[in-house]
Ligand code: HEC
Ligand code: HEC
Ligand code: HEC
Ligand code: HEC
């Protein structure tokens with residue numbers, strides 16, 4: 001259950017927090033970088049100076065998370081979900097392990113080679129793809145490493161907890177916005193009511 005711990009400690013040992021921001025490319029999918037020390041969801045390995053700023057440090061100290069981030073492409077969740085795509089088509093593996101993957105550009109292009117190719121946002125997508133780059137999506141949901149929270153999707157999805165309980169109704173969203181404050185009370189309240197363990201080590205490492 002504690003795979004994340006060693007990865008985190010190794011990353012710190014190797015070269016500080018910046019080294020955690022590496023791309024995770026797994027068979028066409030880009031894994032979310034769970035232990036990202038920056039407020040961004042960086043899948044491309046790029047990290048701008050502002051993301052590691054003093055302000056970011058202050059936000060971490062006070063446990064403040066931004067509600068929304070500016071994404072490189074205005075990805076409309078509602079259009080895709082309305083067209084009948086289950087969340088798991090894109091967020092593969094969410095029911096199995098720790099993370100929900102973010103689809104790589106190649107996955108998007110299976111449709112967008114032919115669909116809506118003249119739209120500006122699709123041209124941006126195609127341009128990343130042509131250059132062999134991933135879309136540098138920025139992360140919306142994450143925890144500061146100092147909170148030492150070890151969250152796993154798998155057990156929740158398998159126990160029938162809906163995405164909506166923690167992420168709001170994504171069928172109505174364009175890009176994701178941090179709707180629910182995923183603070184300790186939020187987690188513990190549900191665990192208590194569902195008779196799930198509330199030992200500190202269930203969630204913390
Ligand atoms: C299964 C097919 C499919 C996949 C996979 C897919 N899309 Fe789409 N996408 C669509 C359809 C259908 C539309 C609606 C097109 C329309 O309204 O003309 C759409 C619309 C869009 C739009 C809005 C275009 C506009 O301005 O009207 C964007 C942006 C977009 N997709 C991005 C993406 C991205 C990024 C991915 C990968 C994460 C992706 N799509 C994966 C089918 C798909
Ligand atoms: C019990 C609450 C909960 C439920 C239910 C849940 N999530 Fe999450 N999700 C989170 C938390 C917490 C994070 C941030 C995890 C982290 O940074 O360690 C997250 C992160 C994500 C991410 C970013 C990548 C990652 O895995 O870190 C995606 C994508 C995502 N969730 C999609 C989904 C989808 C799709 C579903 C439903 C199939 C779902 N989630 C259900 C709490 C939840
Ligand atoms: C066509 C592919 C596609 C489908 C279908 C899809 N998503 Fe996403 N999802 C994305 C992309 C691309 C992003 C990154 C942009 C963003 O943050 O909105 C994303 C981001 C997210 C995030 C924020 C991840 C983070 O950075 O923390 C959550 C939560 C999420 N999706 C939940 C869902 C849920 C719930 C569903 C089903 C109702 C769903 N998604 C369906 C492609 C998809
Ligand atoms: C809406 C209810 C709900 C919320 C909110 C929720 N959980 Fe859970 N959690 C569950 C359920 C149900 C299980 C599954 C227990 C099982 O497998 O029997 C679970 C299991 C877990 C497990 C695995 C426990 C084990 O013994 O295997 C961890 C770790 C966990 N949750 C952490 C969190 C964290 C961290 C948060 C807040 C970000 C959170 N949960 C929010 C309902 C919830």
Ligand code: HEC
Pocket residue numbers: 063143144146147149182183184187188191197198199200201202203204
């Ligand atoms: C069900 C999951 C869960 C359980 C059980 C849990 N916590 Fe937490 N805890 C969290 C989450 C989520 C946060 C918020 C992280 C954030 O928002 O940065 C948190 C935050 C904290 C923080 C503040 C850390 C910081 O600086 O952000 C402390 C201290 C803490 N927990 C201690 C405990 C102790 C002690 C216990 C046992 C009595 C415990 N937790 C049990 C999920 C849990």
